[in-house]
Amino acid sequence: MFTPLSFRERVERTILPRVQTPAQYVGGELNAVVKSGDGLRGRMCLAFPDAYTIGMSHHGLQVLYAAMNRRADWACERVFSPGRDMETLLRQTGLPLWSLETFRPLRQFDIVGFSLQYELLATNVLTILDLGGIPLRSSERTGEDPLVIAGGPCAQNPEPLAEFVDLFVLGDGEESLPAVADAWLQVRAEGGTRQEQLARLAARFPYVYVPSLYQARVDAEGRPLPPVPIRPEARPVVEPAVLEDLEIFPLPTRPVVPHVAAVQDRITLEIMRGCPWRCRFCQSTTLKRPLRYRKVDTIVQAAWESYWATGYNEIGLLSLSTSDYPYFDELLDRLSAEFRPLGVSISVPSLRVNHQWRLLALQLGTERHSGLTLAPEAARDEMRRRIGKQITNDDLLEGCRQAFQRGFHRVKLYFMCGLPGETAQDLAGIVDLAEDIARLGQQIRGRAVTVVANVSNFIPKPHTPFQWHAMASREYLEQAHRLLRRRVRL
Numbered sequence: 001m002f003t004p005l006s007f008r009e010r011v012e013r014t015i016l017p018r019v020q021t022p023a024q025y026v027g028g029e030l031n032a033v034v035k036s037g038d039g040l041r042g043r044m045c046l047a048f049p050d051a052y053t054i055g056m057s058h059h060g061l062q063v064l065y066a067a068m069n070r071r072a073d074w075a076c077e078r079v080f081s082p083g084r085d086m087e088t089l090l091r092q093t094g095l096p097l098w099s100l101e102t103f104r105p106l107r108q109f110d111i112v113g114f115s116l117q118y119e120l121l122a123t124n125v126l127t128i129l130d131l132g133g134i135p136l137r138s139s140e141r142t143g144e145d146p147l148v149i150a151g152g153p154c155a156q157n158p159e160p161l162a163e164f165v166d167l168f169v170l171g172d173g174e175e176s177l178p179a180v181a182d183a184w185l186q187v188r189a190e191g192g193t194r195q196e197q198l199a200r201l202a203a204r205f206p207y208v209y210v211p212s213l214y215q216a217r218v219d220a221e222g223r224p225l226p227p228v229p230i231r232p233e234a235r236p237v238v239e240p241a242v243l244e245d246l247e248i249f250p251l252p253t254r255p256v257v258p259h260v261a262a263v264q265d266r267i268t269l270e271i272m273r274g275c276p277w278r279c280r281f282c283q284s285t286t287l288k289r290p291l292r293y294r295k296v297d298t299i300v301q302a303a304w305e306s307y308w309a310t311g312y313n314e315i316g317l318l319s320l321s322t323s324d325y326p327y328f329d330e331l332l333d334r335l336s337a338e339f340r341p342l343g344v345s346i347s348v349p350s351l352r353v354n355h356q357w358r359l360l361a362l363q364l365g366t367e368r369h370s371g372l373t374l375a376p377e378a379a380r381d382e383m384r385r386r387i388g389k390q391i392t393n394d395d396l397l398e399g400c401r402q403a404f405q406r407g408f409h410r411v412k413l414y415f416m417c418g419l420p421g422e423t424a425q426d427l428a429g430i431v432d433l434a435e436d437i438a439r440l441g442q443q444i445r446g447r448a449v450t451v452v453a454n455v456s457n458f459i460p461k462p463h464t465p466f467q468w469h470a471m472a473s474r475e476y477l478e479q480a481h482r483l484l485r486r487r488v489r490l
Contacts, residue, residue: 008103014093019085023259024052027078027100030257031309033065034101035075042185043075044068044111045099045146049124052080056256057264059318060152060173061115066252067174074181077101077109078256081124082131090131097131106132111181112146114165116154119459122161125150129164138166138212143194147184151177155209156240156287157462159224162211166198170207171240171287172273174249180205203233207241210234246273246292253305257312266314266347267306269299271331275320280388281377281419283461284320296331303335307344315339316347323348349373371410371450372403379415379429386421387466393433400437404444411437411451417480418458418472427480430455431487455484 016022027034046065048055055061061078068076077099082090090097096105106112112134114125126136134148135141141148150161151169158168169176183204187197195212202210213234214227229236243249251269258265274291275284303315315335319325335346374396378384381392400411415430434453441449457477460466472480 007098007105011095011098011103015086015089015095018089020083021052021260024080025082025086025100026259027103029100029259031254032101032256033069033076035069039072040075041073042110042181043077043104043108044113044181045077045079045104045106045109047079047106047112047114047125047128049081049114049116049121049128051083052258053260053262055080055115056258056262058115058117059268059270060117062252062255062268063270064113064115064173064177065256066254067249068178068181071178074178075101077104079106079128079132081121081128087127087131096133097128107134107146109146111184112148113169113177114148114150114152116150116152116161119154119160121154125161126164137163139163141166141194143188149180153283153287156283158209158211159216159227162216165211167201168209168211169205169241170209170238172243173241174243176205176207176241180208199231199233202235205241206235206239209238240287242290243273243292246270246294247298251294251298251302251306253302254309255306257310264316265312266316267303267310267312268316268318269302269306270294270318271299271322272319272325276324277321277390278388279377280386280465281416281458281461282320283464286463288320293326296327296334299331300334300338303339307339307342313343314345314347316349318349371412372400372408373412373414374399375414376433377414377416378419378426379433380426383419383422383426383429387419393436396433397436397440401440401444404441404449409441409445409449411441411449413437413451413453415453415455416458417455417484418477420466420469422472424483427483428487431484431489435489455481 016025019025046061048058048061065076065078068074078101079097079099082097096107098105099109106128112132114128116125129136129148134145138148148164148166149169150158150165151173155168155170158165169180180201183201187200190197198210199213202208202213213229213231215230216227217225219225255267272291272293274288275282276291278285306312307315317331322328325331332346339346376384376391376396377389378387384391403411413434417427417430419426430453434451438449438451441451457472459471460469
């Protein structure tokens with residue numbers, strides 16, 4: 001029998017005094033939703049397989065948490081990857097990993113759902129399952145175990161985790177996740193083997209992929225081929241769920257406010273989904289089609305509701321390319337007029353240098369937000385054309401010039417190394433472009449400015465034109481990093 005009070009008391013007595021940042025394991029945050037068992041049909045735990053400080057910054061987690069908890073008949077709770085000290089203590093004491101809201105061990109939920117945002121989280125999925133007392137492999141689970149599901153960008157390439165996940169939900173989750181949750185309770189009540197229950201889910205939803213219903217294949221050289229259905233319920237092609245109209249689904253306006261400093265401590269508002277561009281390296285331009293927008297009034301109203309519910313003093317406008325939002329000027333004017341008198345700043349973390357740029361620095365202001373973040377991805381125009389990034393160095397320099405003239409003094413640049421066809425000149429160009437911007441800022445402002453160039457290793461993504469390119473070798477990437485460090489002169 002699960003008794004949350006006694007379990008929590010044991011955790012607080014034997015575990016929490018011995019770990020770093022214990023506040024990340026206790027729940028009780030502002031806007032967290034705790035439901036008793038009265039009137040509940042099911043319980044779901046959303047598992048973000050990374051640290052609490054990262055997962056609590058993820059907008060998608062807040063969206064799905066709010067979507068499920070709007071339902072009176074479902075309780076949705078959260079769990080994150082524990083730190084190494086916590087993992088060690090859980091294994092030593094034999095205590096299971098628990099949810100934040102009710103301290104319920106993961107194995108006692110109806111559904112455990114993982115958000116797969118990047119490839120390196122795969123091993124954390126296994127850690128959470130193991131610590132939660134859930135059999136690792138789907139084939140080892142029985143009717144007493146939770147349904148283990150997964151979604152997010154990495155679910156579009158599900159085979160690496162196919163043995164461990166019962167089913168993948170592809171595409172937008174706002175409508176598909178509640179539908180799958182309800183259907184699971186129904187098919188489980190109808191009886192049959194677990195495999196039969198999973199097959200009925202696959203037959204019902206075109207966006208559900210159940211790996212155990214397919215036969216994996218490889219060609220003569222060991223390269224993967226499309227899996228073949230082995231049951232009639234399995235579809236030859238699984239299609240992603242698409243939320244056709246963002247306006248019909250409300251933004252989460254009571255996001256959970258973390259106990260400890262998170263990577264992003266601010267209100268996040270998704271203003272559009274999709275991207276009008278077709279960068280060849282970018283998976284999101286394919287996965288997030290079609291392009292959809294929210295109305296300005298909807299966004300401003302959500303900003304007010306979120307402000308009063310959280311007390312945050314920064315509002316972030318979220319999309320793949322925020323400055324391509326068609327009502328960008330109107331939205332920034334409205335938000336600036338209404339929130340800047342309250343000391344609330346507006347941040348635009350995903351910028352493209354375009355016709356909106358000239359007004360951007362003036363509209364954002366520099367009271368507390370004196371930096372801009374740009375993603376040129378490559379440093380030379382030739383490479384940028386090759387990867388489909390339709391901006392030039394002249395565009396970047398002119399945009400930075402205007403930002404410096406309006407008082408901005410920090411620029412963060414995101415690049416990739418290991419791109420197909422990359423040369424030493426492309427790598428050297430990363431440092432050269434960053435230093436050109438630094439010299440430009442010093443010339444305009446009369447003192448040094450801060451320019452940060454973040455360089456990540458390129459990972460070819462499924463469903464992109466570069467998906468068949470091999471990732472650069474470890475030796476090459478280490479050599480590239482050394483070259484970049486030696487190139488720095490300023």
